[in-house]
Amino acid sequence: MKQTFIGLALCAILAWGVWQQRPAPTHSDVTHRELFALGTLIQISVAGDIDAAVMNQAQAALNMLEQRWSVLGDGELAQLNQTLQTQARAALPTTLHDGFVAARQLCLDSDGRFDPGVGDLVRLWGFDDEDHFRDTPPPTPQLKAALQQRSSLCDSAIDAQSVVVDQPPARFDFGASAKGRAVDEVMSLLRAEGINNAIINAGGDIKVIGQRAQRAWRIGIRHPRPHDGRTMLASLNVHDGEAIFTSGDYERFLIHDGVRYHHIIDPRTGYPAQGSQSATVLHSSAERADAAATALFVAGPTDAASVMQNMGVEAWLLVDANGDIHASDAMRARVDDLAAP
Ligand code: AMP
Ligand code: MG
Secondary structure (H helix, E strand, C coil), X not given: CHHHHXXXXXXXXXXXXXXXXXXXCCCCCEEEEEEEECCEEEEEEEEECCCHHHHHHHHHHHHHHHHHHCCCCCCHHHHXXXXXXXXXXXXXXXXXXXXXXXXXXXXXXXXXXXXXXXXXXXXXHXXXXXXXXXXXXXXXXXXXXXXXXXXXXXXXXXXXXXEECCCCCCCCCCCXXXXXXXXHHHHHHHHHCCCCCEEEEECCEEEEEXXXXXXXXXXXXXXXXXXXXXXXXXXXXXXXXXXEEEEECCCCEEEECCEEEECCECCCCCCECCCEEEEEEEECCHHHHHHHHHHHHHHHHHHHHHHHHHCCCXXXXXXXXXXXXXXXXXXXXXXXXXXXX
């Protein structure tokens, strides 16, 4: 529990660091608002004045999405998961339908590296809830059983009214894509309200509209192993409609016998994915960027290029388990100051 808090606090501080890294504005025409949702501090900055009513709308939308997509509590996803504990078919509320369809496609595109069907494994590892947090890895027989019985979202059938899994019990966890989906929705809301220049920073995951005072929004990608005062892996200008998302092994983890067990599960093994420290993806869809960052992390250096190609991602950056950097040409062309390994 303590390490989760430390991990989350570090994320918040480093996200703040990313934020602070922007060059100083030539004039102070950017206003900021901080919201808290989806377990993350979400900072919205707008070139010009922030309309309080629009920010209240954004907060309300985020609260609704959090409730809807949480595995905890009694929101729509939690209730659906409850049904899937005993039945193979569950009613799919219209509010969840499009997110399920999109995630199933992302699961297929990633060849199962991104798979919300890891819900029971995530729960077993205790990464779904502060109260479930463990000091040791789960017993191997329990992990094997959970792996054997799990239903992949890739193999589930979705129609207008329902989702059908291979066999109950099943549990879906959208922790790897719901934040991206929420960021897309908040950005659409801001645009619909006539805001043309803004940036949303959800714990270091970012999407932008327009520019900041006639210059591109500039952001830093955090280093997975900050050292010697170097906290950033690279920095880049992010343009209208672009999102940049990172998955890292430093976000939630436990350390047992000197081994780090983190929250990104390889759906094929049931264990935290082995090959990566952090994975960053640039894409116009924050939902796709979020899922693809998780998939890239799971893919690791060997499969990175092919998985990213199948997911329609051109610009990606991976720090492997040894700290070596792998990046697509499209990403190399975009970043400045790419850290030496
Ligand atoms: P992210 O930080 O975006 O990579 O998402 C990680 C979160 O997504 C975890 O805390 C789990 O709730 C869930 N998750 C873990 N592994 C996977 C996976 N391979 N595919 C989909 N969701 C996952
Ligand atoms: Mg993700």
